[in-house]
Each structure stands twice: as structure tokens, then as C-alpha cells.
Amino acid sequence: MSHQYDHDRPERIGMPEAVLCSSKTSAQISAIAAELANVGSPALFTRLSDAAAAEVETGGSNSWDHDSASRTAILNGPLPPRPGRVAVVAAGTSDLSVAAEAARTLHFSGVAGDLIIDVGVAGLWRLEQRLDEIRSADIVIAVAGMDAALVSVLGGLVGLPLIAVPTSVGYGVAAGGTTALNSALASCAQGVTVVNIDNGFGAACAAVRMLSMAQRFVGGQQ
Amino acid sequence: MSHQYDHDRPERIGMPEAVLCSSKTSAQISAIAAELANVGSPALFTRLSDAAAAEVETGGSNSWDHDSASRTAILNGPLPPRPGRVAVVAAGTSDLSVAAEAARTLHFSGVAGDLIIDVGVAGLWRLEQRLDEIRSADIVIAVAGMDAALVSVLGGLVGLPLIAVPTSVGYGVAAGGTTALNSALASCAQGVTVVNIDNGFGAACAAVRMLSMAQRFVGGQQ
Amino acid sequence: MSHQYDHDRPERIGMPEAVLCSSKTSAQISAIAAELANVGSPALFTRLSDAAAAEVETGGSNSWDHDSASRTAILNGPLPPRPGRVAVVAAGTSDLSVAAEAARTLHFSGVAGDLIIDVGVAGLWRLEQRLDEIRSADIVIAVAGMDAALVSVLGGLVGLPLIAVPTSVGYGVAAGGTTALNSALASCAQGVTVVNIDNGFGAACAAVRMLSMAQRFVGGQQ
Amino acid sequence: MSHQYDHDRPERIGMPEAVLCSSKTSAQISAIAAELANVGSPALFTRLSDAAAAEVETGGSNSWDHDSASRTAILNGPLPPRPGRVAVVAAGTSDLSVAAEAARTLHFSGVAGDLIIDVGVAGLWRLEQRLDEIRSADIVIAVAGMDAALVSVLGGLVGLPLIAVPTSVGYGVAAGGTTALNSALASCAQGVTVVNIDNGFGAACAAVRMLSMAQRFVGGQQ
Amino acid sequence: MSHQYDHDRPERIGMPEAVLCSSKTSAQISAIAAELANVGSPALFTRLSDAAAAEVETGGSNSWDHDSASRTAILNGPLPPRPGRVAVVAAGTSDLSVAAEAARTLHFSGVAGDLIIDVGVAGLWRLEQRLDEIRSADIVIAVAGMDAALVSVLGGLVGLPLIAVPTSVGYGVAAGGTTALNSALASCAQGVTVVNIDNGFGAACAAVRMLSMAQRFVGGQQ
Amino acid sequence: MSHQYDHDRPERIGMPEAVLCSSKTSAQISAIAAELANVGSPALFTRLSDAAAAEVETGGSNSWDHDSASRTAILNGPLPPRPGRVAVVAAGTSDLSVAAEAARTLHFSGVAGDLIIDVGVAGLWRLEQRLDEIRSADIVIAVAGMDAALVSVLGGLVGLPLIAVPTSVGYGVAAGGTTALNSALASCAQGVTVVNIDNGFGAACAAVRMLSMAQRFVGGQQ
Amino acid sequence: MSHQYDHDRPERIGMPEAVLCSSKTSAQISAIAAELANVGSPALFTRLSDAAAAEVETGGSNSWDHDSASRTAILNGPLPPRPGRVAVVAAGTSDLSVAAEAARTLHFSGVAGDLIIDVGVAGLWRLEQRLDEIRSADIVIAVAGMDAALVSVLGGLVGLPLIAVPTSVGYGVAAGGTTALNSALASCAQGVTVVNIDNGFGAACAAVRMLSMAQRFVGGQQ
């Protein structure tokens, strides 16, 4: 039996090294952290519960930075700052941990991010108050559960790239996030893209891909 | 084998006699129409395709009124006018036949109805332009497919009773209307109620129930 | 990061301020309660488990009223009494907490409500015994799990506005409430409306919308 | 390649020879009919569309009896009469072809059957009028689509064996019959059994099994 | 608020009084038990976990008979013996608690029952060894999870009434029992009937309905 | 725009060149056939309806061999014979076209195949009669719809590699084949493998992979 | 009744005017085309079947450009060229119409697009041959049905923004596109975004949003 990490990924596709912790034991996470600490490679640990975080041993590494709200830890990071700014917009408090995962992944990737919450469409004026702030970003990540109506409303108001993150909060038909997911996919607003339920990490990575692409246009040579 | 219609229903619950045609043969529809024409009972035939309507024989009844857009026919109707006004709001042209079914059922029931279409939330200003008109009604029926975001936005802007009719238009995850249905049920706006997919008839009946109840308050004795 | 509650909602749509606690931490609930206590705004907290209720700190507010059976707490309430009476009818003991959530939301909203339980249709005489009591209300909320047959039977016997709340009780195909939900949506009784599974709160809000509308008819000016 | 029919089944389990035609070509049905006609074995052909029936060649057999309403044909039948009577109860006209399939299978099996239709629970008095007739049978087959509320109501009123046949009629969440199926399975009435959607044939076979068993009790020796 | 039990049900439909405990609190179960103990009415409590059973207070009633394996308790019972014998056949040890619920319900109802287990079709000879024993019963209840192949095999070998109880055991596509349920409903054996997943109680009640019907044939007067 | 076929696949993985026709236009199929005819490459066309087959132009190729029953055409084939024999076992006539697709793919691949049909488990003796014939093959492909009980019974009786092909025949819960698929996946028999619904082609390809592997053992050097 | 199109959308969010034809009658499409032709507004008509296209009357407009392969028509277009290039990559011929819809929407929007097809991962060398071509684009749209494995493989090889369009081609579990959709959402490659099944139009709109954003970086002022 042998392990092999994808160490050349950052060079190949510009995406950060990341470890999804939710289906790993604390021992497995510790082993991976030790190996990455050894080579000094920056890495992001996601879906790291407080319980698991307490058990993970990082071998005295002083570059292990754990954040409870976003359930993440950063090792040997963050990456150097890069141009561009992303607005992470969330409908309500319940979506906060997913929004925080997106914001934290942006931070790890060296991208500036703003967290704008409690702007659900049931009270439209709250969203309208923040619209200028949102439009001043380069990319919008919309985090929403239940009916995910925020996605369509934002998509009709803002011309920026819009990445929807459906969340699993809610009960009855909303439980698990499939309603929010399908609602975002069926959005009547044009050109909205979607990632997996609760995948704040993936939405931030998509934003990083877009900003890397935009760098090609710097200088107007494109 | 014997048939028995529920002739005392109008007296018992105030709901109109109605015949769902979609799963009946033309011969069955003709037989029911003949029986109802015979007793002079007002009735509404729904989901009556043009093909079926052409085959149905109504025995020379001059009170058979077929309408293609709403796929309905009215026999011996409509019922006498009653107080109250209902706004039937539809997101787009594709939802028109369902909205027309609701409007036609209101007409059969003696209730005034306004049809307001092409107010999808992807272009929010279109909805905002019609808001005063909508608010002047007593009840709102919101007809919407795809992500049904119109339901939540309306629910946050209008304090009237709001009945959502999800529609089956759309493709991919929207096909069949389950996404619109679940989105309406999970709406972040409080107090929205929902009927079955494409059930314009049922939404109008629910409005009739509400207006009948409101009549109890006339004179303020309630 | 900034929070913004929808404080003008009561004025805009007449719906009560409400906080869904099930996907919030005790710290988040406490923070919201503190903010609302500060401004003196009446609010309803729903899906508040006993465990969370024990942890929530309300800053010594003597207007915090927690009720375990309905999993709710009322802050700075209830709202002033308003005309109209709602019958909350439940098929069995297992549906009691959802029915209680509906009744408690009505109470918070200033609306009189009667709780009528153990009237499942498997013993039809039990329902028939209570029929006069039910018919004397202005609106009926029917709370039912399993096959939700109560909804159709009530819908055929009573002409009042009928709001169905499917519940998640049961096992096998009934578990989670989808069978009850779909059964209520497909009800053969005309004009029944439906809210999300276990959404006693939403059904009560819908009733409040209807009673507010009915107030327009007081004096017969409508 | 070789075919082999289960000719000894009638002796082994007392069930009739039956051929499901819906997924067979006319040529395949003709070949099976010819073989069975040759050996003189009584057989029931189900789900035989009018189009297929017109194409099937039965080799001049004068014992081929096709019935369009139930989509069946009987070859070399029916079987000899046997004691017992079954009430086939259907909620509405739309369920008629499935109810007719059940009645026709009973007829083929030599069992007396009554067809009682248009007794949906939205007009409960219609069912109550027929209750004595239903109770006088030995077994009840309840055929119902949509919410299948008829099943629970009958199950609470009648102590006989009750076999539910959910039907696929309806639209939205009712389309295809899954809602009726799950509603029947989750019935709050005790001891209801269920067969596959639209399976009138299977319900009648189940009744035949029960009546065969009951014959063991004739003379009281059991 | 008022409770009302369906005390006349045994007379009306011959079904036992039963209390489903899984969605009730211990306090609710105790209150029901106390009321039933008071009137001396025989009752069966199902889905009673060991934890709940330990908390239920039965007021010193010496007719409270709790059985852990079947998760049931009998109060003031069982009912008097009645003719007929039922074979409860289970594919494996994992299905035992559901099979035991069926057997215990039969016992409470005064019906003799045999429990025959570990006869899954993967080892067909085990089933064939017990076939005479099974055929000597009047009714067969087949309890099976996973692919529920036992149902079809039994249905092809035995001509008795056959009631399938799909179980929720298993993992992957088998988890929750939907695969077993659908497999039983789609059984290629004729005349099999099905109850809800894990509903051993309901299968036994169905058997009681059938045996009551068969009593009509005693003396051959039918 | 440019096309590129995977011409080196046969060398790379030993799998035949195949063209799935069901979602291609006749013009697209003709173009592919012309290109393959040009290079003389043997190819199998599957899901080729009679209507499409009539429209496809093969440029006068005299090696185009169309078979209606299996909905396939062979171009420049079949491949040379190879050792091994496969039994294709089907529950009923309705599964014939899928079984024929498997048999025809084997024929194209140079593998001997036997078609054994009408051995559904509802009449177990029919299967038992053919058991020696089945056991004499090297691999068994079991084609079954509905409850797919044939898969588990065969899996318990035969120790050979067993590949299940669920079929989409049937109605109600069986329609589309998901019940058969899940039943096969949840089979209580050990070591059964499964392919997609109606995928007779894929099952035959899997058999070819297995027989290629077995060739490694010829001479016993393995 | 009144219609209102969202004419200011291009200015507000930079998205093209588009009309989804699949759920509209030919008369409705003609009316919309006439209105748009009147105001001279560029518009894209999607999901326009050949049958509908033949019936649509465009009032002699000589700027109506219908394309059968992509099921689109362009009115008064295309829009002026803008910088950036998009690679539309499709796994197979069956996905061609969806890929063509994406390419045609790009063309309408003034964006250069390359169509690269037949690069399914079952023959990986085909994809590897085209990799340089793909990497030279600014954005990749990956069109794939069945298992959509192309999405993950591309996502691991290319660091550009990657928009997945799952398609509905296939049979069994692949039919309808849900498997491809879920596979793309669950992709193990980081930062992939997804649009609705068969939504080639939406993917192209998302690319337009991204290229508009990238224009902000021209000159390096960002």
C-alpha cells in the first residue's frame, strides 16, 4: 500500500492543495498534515469539525491556523495576494458556515473577499441597499438555501460572473439542499453557474480560475 | 355498474361542479356533459384538449362555452358575480395556459380576475411597475415554473393571501415542475400556500374559499 | 461582515418577525434575541429545541416566553388581538408538536385558535362529532402525516379555506412526510392549499394573511 | 432458442394462466395465443391495446373473447364458477379501465364481482349510500388514484380484506401513481394491502388466493 | 384540547386497538396506557423501544406484557383464540424484529402463527425443506429486505394468500427498504399483496381480516 | 470542427468498436458507417431502430448485416472466434430484445452464446430444467425486468461469473427498470455484478473482458 | 392582459435578449419575433424545433437567421465582436446539438468559439491530442452526458474556468441527464461550475459574464 499526493497540481492548474476532512479519521488527517508540513507545501483543510481539529496532531507546526466558523485549517499559508475581489453574499445566518468556507478559501488563495449576509429576497430592500457594494466586486458568490431565490434576483440585477452555492439548511422539501440546488440550476437569470450543495470551497476555487484567466487580459494584449 | 355525481357539493362546500377531462375518453366526457345539461347544473370542464373538445357531443346545448387557451369549457354558466378581486400573476408566456385556467375558473365562479404576465424576477423592474395593481387585489395567485423565484419575491412585497401554482414548463431539472413546486413550498416568504403543479383550477377554488370566508366579515359582525 | 434584520416587514406585509432556530447555534440565537429585546420588537422563535432554549441567554428579558410542546419562544409579545378564529385539526397525537406550532403562532399573532386532535379518518365518527365545531371557525388548518387522508375528507365536508400541513411522522414510505405532502397536493377535494412539511408556523401565517384580507370586507365596502 | 410456458401453474398455485401484452409485439402475442389455443388451455391476455388486438391472429379460435374497456382478451375461458363475491370500488370514471381489468380477471377466474364507481371521498355521502352493498361482499378491491384517500376511508368503515390498487391517473405529483401508491401503503387504516400501480389483474388474483383459502373453512373443519 | 380514541373500532371492523409508539413521548404513551387500562380495553403497543418501555408508567397494571424482540407491549390481552394459522417466513436474522412484530400481533389477535426464518433464496434448498410446513398454513406473511426475491419465489411455489413485508435492512440501494418494497410490488408471481416497509403489524392485521372473512364460509353457507 | 474515432481501442483494451445509434441522426450514423467502411474496421451498431436502419446509407458495403430483433447491425464482421461460451438467460419474452443484443454482441466478438428464455422464477421448475445447460457455460448473463428475482435465484444456484442486465419492461414501480436494477444490486446472492438498464451490449463486453483474462490461464502458466 | 419584455436587460447586466421557444406556440413565437423585429433589438431564439421554425412568421425580416443543428435563430444579430475565445469540448456526436447551442450563443454574443468533439475519456489519447488547443482558449465549456467523466478529467488537466453542461443523452440511469449533472457537481476536480442539463445557452452566457469581467483587467488597472 502506498499514498501519493498530487503535489504538482498547483503548477498544473493553479488550484490550491486541499484536504477534505469529513470522511477521514483524525489519524489519517494527522498523517497527511505531517507529510505536507514536512515538504512545506501550503494546504487548506476543509470540513474539519471542532472535534477532529482537537485530535489532529500537527507535529508542533506553527503554521497550522484553525478556524472554527468555517471548519477549515490553513497549513503553511496563505498564498501570495493576487488581484481581484469577490463578494460572498448569503441569504441568512443559517448559511454562514458555508459562506465562511468560501471566504476562507479565497483568503487562503490570496484573493480579497467581502462577506455580505442577511440579504434574503423576502426583504428585498436589504439586498438593494447593498447592491453598489456587490457590483463593485469582480465576481459574486451567492450562498442560499431553501428556495435559493436570491440567486435569480441577484442574477437579474448584476452582470458579473455569479456562482451559486446551494446550502442544505432547512426542513421538509428544503432539507439536504436539493431544492436550493435545482432552483439555482433552473434559475430564470441567464448565465448563472452552480456548484455542489454546501460547496463553498468549490465556489471559491471557481472564482480563482476566473481571476487567473482575467490576468491574461492585463495589459490588454488579449 | 352505476354512476353518481356529487350534485349537492355546491351547497355543501360552495365549490363549483368540475370535470377533469385529461384522463377521460371523449365518450365519457360527452356522457357526463349530457347528464349535467339535462339537470341544468352549471359545470366547468378542465384539461379539455382541442382534439377532445372537437369530439365531445353536447347534445345541441347552447350553453356550452369552450375556450382553447385555458383548455376549459363552461356548461350552463357562469355562476352569479360575487365580491372580491383576484390578481393572477405569471412569470412568462410559457405559463399562460395555467394562468388562463385559473382566470377562467374565477370567471366561472363569478369572481373578477386580472391577468398580469411577463413579470419574471430576472427583470425586477417589470414586477415593480405592476405592484400597485397587484396590491389593489384581495388575493394573489402566482403562476411560475423553473425556479419559481417570483413566489418568494411577491411574498416579500405583498401582504395579501398568496397562492402559488408551480408549472411544469422548463427542461432539465425544471422539467415536470417539481423544482418549482419545492421552491414554492420552501419559500423564504412567510405564509405562502401552494397547490399541485399546473393546478390553476385548484388555486382559483382556494381563492373562492377565501372570498366566501371573507363574506362572513361583511358588516363587521365577525 | 454586517447583519441586517427585516424590521419593516410587519409594516410592509403584516407578517410577524420570526426566527427559525433549527440551523442556528445558541450563540447566534442569543445574539438575535438580544438585538430584538433591545429594540423592543415582538418576535417569535420557532424550532427551538429544549436543549437550545436552555442555552439561549436573553439578557434578563422578562418578556421571553418559552413553550416546550410547540418548540417556540415569544419575545415582547403577543401582538394585539384581531378578529377571526382558526381551527387547528390534527389526525393524531404524533402530529401534536406541529399543530402546537401553528396554534402558538396564531396566539403570537393575536388570532384565536382551537386545537382539535385525534380525529383521523380511520375512525370517521370521531371527525363527524367535531364537525360543527370545525365549521364554526373561519379557517381550518389540517395537520396530518402518513396518508394525509384527513385533508381530502375535511376538504369535502367543509367549505372554509383549508390549509394542509403535512407532517414527517411515520415510517417506511411515510417517513419524512413526502407521502403526506404529495397526498395533500393531489387531494381530490377542490381548493385545498398546502405548506411545507411540518410547517405549522407557515400555515398560521397564511391564515393571518387571509384574515387581514377579510378585514377589508368589514363594513361591506368591498 | 426455446420457449417454455408455466403450464402446471394452475395446478401448483391455483392462479390463472395470464399473458401481459404491453411489452410484446403482435407477432409474439399471436404465437403465444396459437400455442395456448392448441393445447386448449384457458388464458387471460391483459394490457392488450385495441391496436394490438386488431393485429393479433388467433387462428380462427372461436373462444377468443376481446374486451376493449378492460384491455383484456379471454381464450378458452372462463374458468368454472367458485364461491365468494368481490366488490370492486373505484373513486372515479378515470379509474375505470383499471377497475374493469380487476372485474374481468375475477370473471375469468369464475368469481362474481360488482363494480361500484364514482364514490370518491370528496363527496362522502356517495360512499355511505353504497356501504351496505360493499359490506355484503367477501372482499373489497379499492381502485383509486390521486391521493387514494378512498383506501383509508374504506379501511376504517369495512372489516373485510381490502386490496388497494393505486392508479396512475392525475397530473403534477399525482402523475404516474406513486402518490396514490405511497398513500395506500401509509394508510392509517389497519390491515390494508396494496398491489402495483394500475395492477387490477394482480388485485383480482390476490382475491382468488383469499377465496381459495376460505374454501378450506367450508364445513368448519378448519 | 381534547383526545378521543376510536374505542368502537374493534366492533366496527374487527381490528385490534393499537398504539404506534415511535413518534410519541413516554409521557404520551403512559397517558394512553392509563386511559386504556382504566376502561379495561385490550390494546397492542408497537414500535416501543426498550428505552421508552422503561419510562412508560402503567399504573401498576398487571396486564402489561412487554416483549423486547418485537418491540411491543400487550395490555389487557390477548384476544380470544380464533381459527386459522399463519406462517411468518423471514429471509434472514436481520429481518427478525419485523417478523416478530407480525407474530406478536397475531398472538395478540388470537391467531396461531409459526415463525420460519433463514430461508433466503440464495440457498434455495433451505426454503424447499420448509415448504410442506409453509403450505400447511392458511396464510403466508413473507418478511424480506434487500432484493426481496423470497417474495417471488414463495409466490410461485405456494397458492395461499401471500402478504409481503419489505424490510429496511441493508446498505447502498437496499437501505431504507424501497428496493425491497418495489421488488415485492413488481413481483412476477401473481396475486402477491404488499404492506408498508417494516410493517409487520399491518401484515398481521391483513391476515386477521382474511381469516375473519373465511369464517363466513364455515358450514359452507357461503 | 473535427471528428476522431478511437481506432486503437481494440488493440488497447480488446473491446470492439461500437456505435450507439439511439441519440444520433440517420445522417450521422451514415457518415460514421461510411468512414468505418472505408478503413475496413469491424464495428457493431447498437440501438438501431428499424426506421433508422432503413434510412442509413452504407455506400453499397456488402458487409453491412442488420438484425431487427436485436436492433443491431454488424459492419465488416464478425471478429474471429475465441474460446469460451456464454449463457444468456432471460426471464420472459418481454426481455427478448435486450437478451438478443447481448447474444448478438457476443456473436460479433467471436464468442459462442446460448439464448435460454422463459425461465422466470414464478415457475421455478422451468429454470431447474435448464440448470445443467446453464452450468455448462463459462459465464452467465441474466436478463430480467420487474423484480429481477431471477438474478438472486441463479446466483444461489450457479457458481459462474454472473452478469445481471436489468430491463425496463413493466409498469408502475417496474417501469423504466430502476426496480430491477436496484434489486440486482441488492441481490442476496454473493458476487453478482450488474450493468446499466437494458445494456445487453455492455454485459457481453464484460463477458469478453473475462474470457480474455481467462486466456491468460491457458497452459496453466498463471 | 399585457406583455412586457425586459428590453433594458442588455444594458443592466450585459446579457443578450433571448427567447426560449420550447414551451411556446408558433403563434406566440411569431408575435414576439414581430415585436422585437419592430424595435430592431438583437435577439436569440433557442430550442426552436424545425417544425416550429417552419411555422414562425417573421414578417419578411431579412435578419432572421435560423440554424437547424443548434435549434436556434438569430434576429437582428449578431452582437459586435468582443475579446476572448471559448473552447466548446464535447465527448461525442450525441452531444452535438447542445454543444452547437453553446457555440451559436457565443457567436450571437460576439465571442469566438471552437468546437472540439469526440474526445470522450474512454479513449484518453484523443483528448490529450487536443489539449494544447484547449489550453489556448480563455474558457472551456465541457459538454458531456452519461457519466460526464470528461468534466473531471478536463478539470484536472486545465486551469481555465471550466463550465460543465451535462446532457440528457443516454439510456437507463443516464436517461434525462441527472447522472451526468450529479457527476459534474460531485467532480473531484476543484472549481468546476455547472449549468442545467442541456443548457448550452446558459453555459455560453456564463462565459460572456466572465469575459466581461476580464475586460476590467485590460490595461492592468485592476
Place this chain on the structure above:
Amino acid sequence: MSHQYDHDRPERIGMPEAVLCSSKTSAQISAIAAELANVGSPALFTRLSDAAAAEVETGGSNSWDHDSASRTAILNGPLPPRPGRVAVVAAGTSDLSVAAEAARTLHFSGVAGDLIIDVGVAGLWRLEQRLDEIRSADIVIAVAGMDAALVSVLGGLVGLPLIAVPTSVGYGVAAGGTTALNSALASCAQGVTVVNIDNGFGAACAAVRMLSMAQRFVGGQQ
């Protein structure tokens, strides 16, 4: 009540005696272990949690070999070595326990197995590095969750029998393993077969069936 194990199965179909522990109590497992220990029959216990393993009493048997990582115990084993080698390939660390169950079942069955992990397709070079090792085996078992893209990529690169084991790891649409399952079933690679979600045991049994068949070819007599 009587138990009967399928002791002659090894002789009949060559499959190992196995006990699925997940839905059995510790007492039931202990009883089975005692019986099997008594007769000296080799057996594999699967899905044995550490908690259950600690409670199981094996009567002092010194041939009870528990392994925590694979959640298995071997009693009186393993079986004698047999020819052939199987590569168990897993996409990531999260799939390890399922892969270990497959490897352990192979070990119990006397088959050599290699465990090759962390070769997910998002970093294709990692898989390519191990390709020679994989190709040198006789059979490949591919263990993969999420989008299961590994299955299609391997299927296109390797001509060996390929058995896919979808796993339940992941979140959102990947949770539970249905996405991985359907993706594997819809694989664009030809001749891939699939077992139930997380069924490492079943995949190993399928490999044993294939290797037993291959033994027929030893000596070339086939």
C-alpha cells in the same frame, strides 16, 4: 423458531460463508460465531464495527481474527491459496475502508490482492504511474466515490475485467453514493460491471467467481 445456515454453499457455488453484521445485535453475531466455530467452518464477518467486535463473544476460539480498518473478522480461515491476482484501486483515502473490505475478502478467499490508492483522475499522472502495476493483475476492482470518474478512465486504459465499487463518501449530491453508482453504470467505457454502493465484499466475490471460471482454461482444454 429455528435457524438454518447455508452450509453447503461453498460446495454449490464456491462462494465463502459470510455474515453481514451491520443489522444484527452482538448477541446474534455471537450466536452465529459460536455455531460456526463449533462446526469448524471458515467464515467471514463483514460490517463489524469496533463497538460490536468488542462485545462479540467467540467462546475462546483462537481462530477469530478481527481487523478494524476493513471492519471484518475471519473465523477458521483463510481458505487455501488459489491462482490469480486482483488489483484493488481506490481514488482516495476516504474510500479506504471499502477498498480494505475488498482486499480482506480476497485474502480470506485465498486470492492475492494489491491495494493501490490515491490515484484519483483529478491528478491523472498519479494513475498513469501505476498503470503497469495495474495491468499486471488479472482483475481490477475500482473503488470510487463522488463522480466515480476513475471507473471510466480505468475502463478506457485497461482491458481486464473491471468491477466498480461506488462508495458513499462525499456530501451534497454525492452523499450516500448514488451519484457514484449511476456514474459507474453509465460509464462510457465498455464492459464495466458494478456492485452495490460500498460493497467491497461483493466485488471480491465477483472476482473469485471469475478466477474460478478461469481455472477451467488451465491446460487449454477449454
